[in-house]
Amino acid sequence: xxxxxxxxxxxxxxxxxxxxxxxxxxxxxxxxxxxxxxxxxxxxxxxxxxxxxxxxxxxxxxxxxxxxxxxxxxxxxxxxxxxxxxxxxxxxxxxxxxxxxxxxxxxxxxxxxxxxxxxxxxxxxxxxxxxxxxxxxxxxxxxxxxxxxxxxxxxxxxxxxxxxxxxxxxxxxxxxxxxxxxxxxxxxxxxxxxxxxxxxxxxxxxxxxxxxxxxxxxxxxxxxxxxxxxxxxxxxxxxxxxxxxxxxxxxxxxxxxxxxxxxxxxxxxxxxxxxxxxxxx
Numbered sequence: 001x002x003x004x005x006x007x008x009x010x011x012x013x014x015x016x017x018x019x020x021x022x023x024x025x026x027x028x029x030x031x032x033x034x035x036x037x038x039x040x041x042x043x044x045x046x047x048x049x050x051x052x053x054x055x056x057x058x059x060x061x062x063x064x065x066x067x068x069x070x071x072x073x074x075x076x077x078x079x080x081x082x083x084x085x086x087x088x089x090x091x092x093x094x095x096x097x098x099x100x101x102x103x104x105x106x107x108x109x110x111x112x113x114x115x116x117x118x119x120x121x122x123x124x125x126x127x128x129x130x131x132x133x134x135x136x137x138x139x140x141x142x143x144x145x146x147x148x149x150x151x152x153x154x155x156x157x158x159x160x161x162x163x164x165x166x167x168x169x170x171x172x173x174x175x176x177x178x179x180x181x182x183x184x185x186x187x188x189x190x191x192x193x194x195x196x197x198x199x200x201x202x203x204x205x206x207x208x209x210x211x212x213x214x215x216x217x218x219x220x221x222x223x224x225x226x227x228x229x230x231x232x233x234x235x236x237x238x239x240x241x242x243x244x245x246x247x248x249x250x251x252x253x254x255x256x257x258x259x260x261x262x263x264x265x266x267x268x269x270x271x272x273x274x275x276x277x278x279x280x281x
Contacts (some may be wrong), residue, residue: 005230007032015100017053023218029066038071076121079129095229096134108163123168144187180238189237195221196244216245
């Protein structure tokens with residue numbers, strides 16, 4: 001029996017039609033939330049449009065006894081409409097989970113402008129607009145709320161053939177840190193999840209070779225979204241939480257103590273000599 005920690009709450013899941021987003025939608029509904037399932041129904045490159053993808057998940061939630069509706073707006077241009085749809089249906093928004101993302105497996109030398117623009121539009125502009133419009137709805141209601149975005153480990157560690165994902169994921173991590181500071185006074189929490197999970201966009205990566213199909217599924221990620229949306233996380237904001245199967249951890253930036261030059265700007269030779277001290281943690 002799942003704890004009804006979100007009973008009476010309204011949650012919006014962007015990118016909720018497949019993979020991790022679908023798992024979030026099911027988990028939030030099982031915890032008692034009314035859920036708007038948003039998904040454009042596009043392919044992994046962000047192309048195409050199929051309203052049936054979001055509707056299928058909303059139907060699954062309704063069949064399980066939840067109050068759920070579907071929305072097929074593109075978050076890259078329609079974050080305001082997505083939030084407004086939930087407000088029209090239920091009059092409030094308590095939690096927003098942004099899980100929409102693209103998978104363009106290309107090196108920095110082979111990423112074309114069109115692909116990069118689409119990733120920026122969905123990952124960065126879409127996330128930024130989602131925070132802005134969700135926060136406005138929460139501020140107007142005066143009850144605070146939870147905003148959960150999705151980033152990736154590549155933002156912190158890099159990954160081959162993932163330069164665009166690393167760049168946009170880093171932008172989301174920076175957005176989370178700053179928005180959390182700005183919105184704290186309104187009791188709005190902003191966090192991110194950096195999942196490592198087997199989905200249609202990742203299942204062919206070398207990482208998942210030889211790993212049992214059910215060992216790193218989206219179902220391991222979904223409890224984090226429920227936790228962050230609940231009152232259990234009312235003091236948690238500005239965090240990036242990693243999930244890899246049964247491992248749950250926090251991703252933090254690191255600043256070394258550093259090295260102090262003596263009185264004047266150092267020469268390149270002085271920096272080279274002090275390099276280990278500059279970088280030593």
